[in-house]
Amino acid sequence: MNTDQKALVTATVNTLREHGVALTTHFYRRMFEHNPELKNVFNMGNQQNGKQQMALAMAVLAYAENIEDPSVLVHAVTKIGHKHVSLDIRPEHYAIVGRHLIASIGEVLGDAATPELLDAWATAYNELAGLMSGLESGLYQKAANQEGGWTGWRPFTVKRKVAESDEITSFYLYPTDGGRVADFQPGQYVSLKLFLPELNLFQPRQYSLSSAPNGEYYRISVKKEAGNPQHPNGMISNRLHDFVEEGGIVELAAPAGDFMLDTAKPTPVVLVSGGVGQTPLLSMLEHLISTNSPREVLWVHGSRNPQVHAFRQPVAELAARHEQVQQHIFYDKLATSPEQEGHYQGIVDLNTLNGGTLLPADADYYICGPAPFIRKQVQDLAALGVPREAIHFEEFGPATLSV
Structure with missing residues (x-):
């Protein structure tokens, strides 16, 4: 991009702040038409609830704000790249999206969208698309080259279906072709695709891998969502619970995601989760145990009650057998009084752990749960003096957090 084009893109920042969601809403409507x-390809549940429109609006705004130095967005670009690879996004998709995005800018801005402005945005988009395609090409190549790896969609058989709580069920997924599965980094996810007769569409969803890498199978642990069964949100999760039985076939993309345990570090690890947010952290915990890691591990989990608390007994047994593992559990309401050791009433509050003194020094923190949960934990850790680079988090669904 030349200097004049960058200035034109920068000049749209205030408009994007005020009307970004209107633009992205128009864009998606136009593209799907x-x-x-x-x-x-797209999660139609997130289309219906507006999360995808908001996430794209934030991404477009961030790109415009940093058009002079897009390198500051490398973390966000990497996260999006992993998501795209998990959905089998290819360069030809970028051409379609670009065409509709530029047309939408013209249609939403009207007379303000001069030919020069549209040309500037087209140039900016094409540069970003080239960057993303290059990043994703490397990820595809890496996925295909490792033992048991593949790109695109691969059929898997559900060999075991295990209820972990009143709400969460684990699915043990083995390649239908009898081959091996690629290893992954603890914390990563897979995309799973099912056909939904209600929508007459295939729909993909991402599920964290909830076990340590083993070369034979993947385990995902899925929460059944309450609410209107006709609402696209939760439709894949609920269909897995209600209609996909042992012996059923699903399609998976190769593991992806940049939220992962740094296995090279010797530092203590604090795993902080809310509800089904524990799934990627379970993979990290199992990996540390299975590799005989000497790292100190603090498991902090919040759940409404013991009935919906998945993996309660397995984690307790791990903590009992391995002295380097300690656990602290928070329930909305405790069934017993006084509180049993390591159990607390209320939401997860790291300050409750003796004012934070039970948190190991120089630890790395891995956090997963709903956006408000993550925001609180990050803010509390910052107040306790934990450096930002030691805090890692994963938000399920379209990224909306910047903390």
């Missing part, structure tokens, strides 16, 4: 086949 002209290319309805892409409904099989």
